Amino acid sequence: MALVTVEDLSVQYGENTVLHHVDMTIESGEIVTIVGPNGSGKTSLLRAIIGATPLSAGRVTLNPGLKIGYVPQKLHIDPTLPITVERFMRLTNRVPRQDCVKALESAGVPDLLNNQMSRLSGGQFQRVLLARALIDRPDILLLDEATQGLDQRGSAAFYQQIEAVRKETGCAVLMISHELHVVMSASDRVICLNGHVCCEGSPAVVASAPEYRALFGTGTGGALALYRHEHDHHHDHSKSSQEAAE
Template sequence: MSLISVKNLSVAYGANTVLRNVDFQLDPGEIVTIVGPNGSGKTSLLRAIIGATKPAAGTVTLKPGLKIGYVPQRLHIDPTLPITVERFMRLTGKVTKADCQTALEAAGVPSLLKRQMSQLSGGQFQRVMLAHALINHPDVLLLDEATQGLDQPGSAAFYQQIESVRRDTGCAVLMISHELHVVMSASDRVICLNGHVCCEGAPEIVASAPEYRALFGTGTGGALALYRHDHDHNHDHDHPQSHEAAE
């Protein structure tokens, strides 16, 4: 059974229809990325899935008992607020220090437990947000532009961590991103959205689809191939750049 099933979904804000007749499903263990230009309805789809936006038409069906971990695009924490990573993570409810430590290890930042949230770099902050999403052992991770503001090595390292999480926990991942060159190589399936589903499939298929190229141009295919090579190289040779980005 699919974890998430979207049928004939339309979303409207007043007279403005932002999504029309979207069909989508997420199966156990897969990484699916949604790409599309600004205003294409990507975040609206995520909001409909988590129940924050009511569909104008169609249905969203979640597998019974489905646990979702959510990594937002950004979260502002007052820099003058003294709150440690551990305390921030324990705001979710009844979790132990050991739970926090395990989640931080899964997110690739095991040494941050006692650090102040205000002292974290952008990359560290996003890793803590990832750990926060992992703490209750979700079946699905939802990421809304989770690497916004990170540089390319930082983004690449973050997405490699997502692949590690999927490998180690078996959770499915649904993410929105504008970083085509990085995300496409980390995905099993890509959905190109522009108010409706323009095209979907394996990354290589979508990158060569006329609908995709009409939106994003033809340069991405070369970047995708280049990143795939570097991505494999990182795995084979433990490229130091990925460790720097994680810090």
């Protein structure tokens, strides 16, 4: 059974229909990326899946007992507020300290437990948000442009971490990204969205689809080249991703 099933989903804000007749599924353990232009309904789709946006039609079915980890696009914390990473991670869930440590290790930042949130770099901050989403050992991670504001190297490193998390925990990943150069190397499947599903499939299939090229042009051929490079040299994966980020 699919972890998430979306059937004939439509979302309206007033008179404005942002999503219509969307069908999609997320299977256990796969990394799926949603791409699309600004205003194409990507965030609305994620919010509909977690129940934060009401549907005007269709339905979302979650596997019974499904645990979801959510990494938002951005989160503002008052820089004058003295709060450590540990305290932040335990604000809504009084988990044991060792669970916080384990989650930070999975997110690739094992040494940040006692740091002040206000003093973290952008990349560290996003890793802490990822760690917080991992504390409950989710079956699926939802990431809403979680690398926004990071440079290309930081983004590539973050996506590498997501792949490591998937490998370690077996969780599925559904993420929104505008970074086509990394999406193609990090995804099992890509869904191209523009109010509806324009096309979907493997990165190679989507990159060559007319609907995708109409939205993004043919200048994303480099993304496909990276995809091929990554998968032809998967034994040297981390090195090739780092080169792509430079």
